Amino acid sequence: ETGVTQSPTHLIKTRGQQVTLRCSSQSGHNTVSWYQQALGQGPQFIFQYYREEENGRGNFPPRFSGLQFPNYSSELNVNALELDDSALYLCASSSLGATSGETQYFGPGTRLLVL
Amino acid sequence: DQQVKQNSPSLSVQEGRISILNCDYTNSMFDYFLWYKKYPAEGPTFLISISSIKDKNEDGRFTVFLNKSAKHLSLHIVPSQPGDSAVYFCAANPTNFGNEKLTFGTGTRLTIIP
Numbered sequence: 001e002t003g004v005t006q007s008p009t010h011l012i013k014t015r016g017q018q019v020t021l022r023c024s025s026q027s028g029h030n031t032v033s034w035y036q037q038a039l040g041q042g043p044q045f046i047f048q049y050y051r052e053e054e055n056g057r058g059n060f061p062p063r064f065s066g067l068q069f070p071n072y073s074s075e076l077n078v079n080a081l082e083l084d085d086s087a088l089y090l091c092a093s094s095s096l097g098a099t100s101g102e103t104q105y106f107g108p109g110t111r112l113l114v115l
Numbered sequence: 116d117q118q119v120k121q122n123s124p125s126l127s128v129q130e131g132r133i134s135i136l137n138c139d140y141t142n143s144m145f146d147y148f149l150w151y152k153k154y155p156a157e158g159p160t161f162l163i164s165i166s167s168i169k170d171k172n173e174d175g176r177f178t179v180f181l182n183k184s185a186k187h188l189s190l191h192i193v194p195s196q197p198g199d200s201a202v203y204f205c206a207a208n209p210t211n212f213g214n215e216k217l218t219f220g221t222g223t224r225l226t227i228i229p
Binding site for chain 2: 004033035040041042043044045048056058090092104105106107108109
C-alpha cells in the first residue's frame, strides 16, 4: 500500500507567476483535499475533489484551482502568485463516505516560496 | 475568524509526566473533533478523535475529553515519551459538510524533556 506523495517538495516562484503542485492519493482512495499551511498557522482547507469533481471549497480566491484525474491523483494550480501564497501545501486522500476523519492521510507537503 | 483555537503555542513536559493540550472552538456546528500530530518535514498524522455524542475517548496513552457546553476539548498523553515531541493540531469537522473538510487550530508544539 503506497502512501500519499506530493511533488515537488520545494518550489521557488516569483510574484505573478503560476504554479502547479501534484498529489498522488493513497491506493483505494477516491477523494483528495488540499490545505494551505502558512508559517505558524494550522492547515486551512482550500478545496476537495471527489471523483474528478470539486466537492466543497474553503475561503480561497478563484486563482486557486484544481483537477482530479481518473486515477484520483490531483493537481493544485495557483495563478498570479502573491507573496502571501508562500506556505506549505498539503494534500490528503481519503474515501468519501467514511464516517470519521481518521481515514484522511496527509502527504508530506510542498513548500512554496514566492519572492 | 479563528473557529478552532489552541491558545498555547508551546508546552514542555518532563518525560513520564502527563501532557495536557487544550483546544477551544466557536462553531456550534462542529460535530467531530480530531487530534493530529506533525513531525517536521512530514504531513500531519491522525492520532485520536471524538464524536460530539461522547465526552471521552481513550486509545492507549492518549485520551481526548470533550466539554460541549464549554466548547472545549483536551488531549491527555500519559505517560509522556520523548517520541511524543511534535506539533499537535486540533481539528473539527462541521456537521453540514461532507467528511474531511477539516478546520484546524494553530497547533501546540509539545517538547518532552528526558
